[in-house]
Amino acid sequence: MFRVDPKEAVLSHISASTGTMGTLGADAEAAVQAPVSPTLSHKLVSGCAQLIEAVLLLTLGLGIYLFYLGGIDPVLYVPLSLGIVAAANIAFNVARTHRIAAYRTLFKQILRVLGGWTGVFLLVVAGLFAFKAGDLVSRIWLGSWALSGGVALVFYRLTLRALVLDWSTKGRLRRRTVIVGGGPAAEALIGAIEKSATSDIDLIGLFDDRYDERSPEAVAGVKKLGKVADLVEFARRARIDLVIVSMPLSAESRLLEMLGQLWVLPVDIRLSAHMSKLRFTDKTYSYVGDLPVFEMADRPISDWNLVFKWVFDKLVALFALVVLSPVMIGTAIAVKATSKGPVLFKQNRHGFNNELIAVYKFRSMYTDMSDAKASTLVTRNDPRVTPVGRIIRKTSIDELPQLFNVLKGELSIVGPRPHALEAKAANRLYHDAVHGYFARHKVKPGITGWAQINGWRGETDTVDKLMARVDHDLYYIENWSILLDLYILVMTPISLFTKNENAF
Known part of the structure; x- marks a missing residue:
């Protein structure tokens, strides 16, 4: 499987890696708006x-x-x-x-x-x-x-x-798929799909950076929906499962460039092997239907792993709500008794695949000083934070209502923390400060994570601090296992008291 160094690959593709919403063409927008039926893995x-x-x-x-x-x-x-x-x-x-x-x-x-x-x-x-x-x-x-x-x-x-x-x-086994590439190679790939994999692939369209006779507006009846850079936004909004690249193995620079743009997406990326003149052993290939492909990138935490993590999240969330209910009830009473305003604070944040979710927290700021968009980070001795708020923020008790987000399926117990939309490091929005920042959203965000137990929680006032947190998040995504989740869960209460100097 190909590997891309995220820090290097996306330097020349800032717009693709930041997830900035662009303007899709009419055909692409129509594909986005089309209804999507549930499928089976x-x-x-x-x-x-x-x-x-x-x-x-x-x-x-x-x-x-x-x-x-x-x-x-x-x-x-x-x-x-x-x-x-x-x-x-x-x-x-x-x-x-x-x-x-x-x-x-x-x-x-x-x-x-x-x-x-x-x-x-x-x-x-x-x-x-x-x-x-x-x-x-x-x-x-x-x-x-x-x-x-x-x-x-x-x-x-x-x-x-x-x-x-x-x-x-009924289309229950089809994976929503796009092709990267055009011309004769894409035409041959589409022919192979129609011959051997139509029951497994729902071909939505193709994307290619070329706009000359080598890449017409439609190939074998399949429309071109935009350039590769457009695919980042399109794949998120259209819920694409699979990207098949129709390029020769010899096109190394083009392959690396394409991966540098697409690695932030939670999709499987495969390189078509149907036109390769090289012949490998059967174990070298994976298959989409009967179509041989090379694996380039996999969606993290998918299939059975997704089931295991779902069960883990629900069991831990239910257990935690029962065990911690006295703490949550006491916190709610303290918040309500010591300052005016609601007990809970709700804030929009990016979830899996950049979808917006409303995250719950115990209110820790004075209502008239609250910053719903978190455009200004909380600092040490911040006057906006209430006395009770200082305690629950320091101990992360303010995060406990997010257990309800876990039960709703919006968060996981363990994962990259969902940052506020307008949070900044060195006066720059997070996704502008760190290239490839949105790769953190290839999995569901969590209440706690690898970065948090390693001391990277609380204030991120510099780009270096933010990059360290992102690096830890990406390490977690690439090395996920149930055992790692269990380790992080066990270490979370320990880190709250041993590595909390940045939390206030």
């Missing part, structure tokens, strides 16, 4: 299909064991059943039967599944024979499971095929 579908298949086979095997053998010798049969199911799943994946394109096939899919299932049992029989353990395992149980499992797999795969074909017809 291919990896989630295949993952669920594998889980259901494994449970089906295991239930069948254990059911036969309990019915015929009455549950004798579970120490042998239960682990053996689990091992057979695990080996079958591996065999099905090696045979590439757990892909959306494979689910749509009929005889090819069934033959490969039955071949894998049969192969697993042949290996088990060979192993029992080699270790002279044939008398330990019931032949009737083994044979009955092999036969009934094969029948169950056929019916399961036929049902799965019907379901996937129905989803494909």
Whole structure:
């Protein structure tokens, strides 16, 4: 996978990386306004299909064991059943039967599944024979499971095929896609998509910087919607999932330039391999339908990782609300009793993919001195902050109402902090002060984050401080894991007392 140094790549593409709203053409604006139907992740579908298949086979095997053998010798049969199911799943994946394109096939899919299932049992029989353990395992149980499992797999795969074909017809499995590039290369790519990947790709349009005979206004019926720089705004507003680049591998400078503009987006970026004269091993490619592509950049925290993080966020938020409810109630009473105005303060900030969200906080300033747009950062001994406000800001108690933002799906427990829209460092708006600043929004912002537990919370009055915070945010995005989230969560209360010199 290609990697772009964000600090270097975007220096010449400030307008693209800042996320400044431009003026899209009429065709692009029409595409933005078109309704977008919900879709299903291919990896989630295949993952669920594998889980259901494994449970089906295991239930069948254990059911036969309990019915015929009455549950004798579970120490042998239960682990053996689990091992057979695990080996079958591996065999099905090696045979590439757990892909959306494979689910749509009929005889090819069934033959490969039955071949894998049969192969697993042949290996088990060979192993029992080699270790002279044939008398330990019931032949009737083994044979009955092999036969009934094969029948169950056929019916399961036929049902799965019907379901996937129905989803494909309804467009539930299509990824909203744009092509970067034009001319004959883009025409060949569009032809390949129409031939092998129409059920997986909803082709919205193409973007190309060239405006001459090499790149006409429409290629194979697909309209050009603008230049590559326009794609940053378009992809955010039109909810694009995938960008396929139609450029030769030899065009290194153009590829790096394009990546320098697009790396701030939460999309998958793939380089089409259909016209490459170089031939690599099959494992080198990933596939969109049957279209071979090279992976250039991935959307962070997607598919199953997104599910894990969603569950993590909801569980932690609910637990925190229950445990911290006395603190929140006491804070609300203190805020209301010591100064006039509402208990909560609501402020618009950028969320995932630069979408505007209203973030909740306990009010920490006098109402008549509040700065709703945060155009002036809070400083030490700031007269706008109330006595109670100083305490809750220092301890970050003022952030606790954002647990409700987490439950609404607008924030995560852990992630880059959502900065105020007009916050400034050295009198420059954050996105003007740091190139590529909006790459922080490739994931949902969080209540706490990697930057905060490393001491980068509170005032960011200089560009250097802001860059340090952004660097930590980008490190978190590139290295995310549930374990990292757990570590940050555990370290957050510790850092509140050991690294809070900039918080006031």
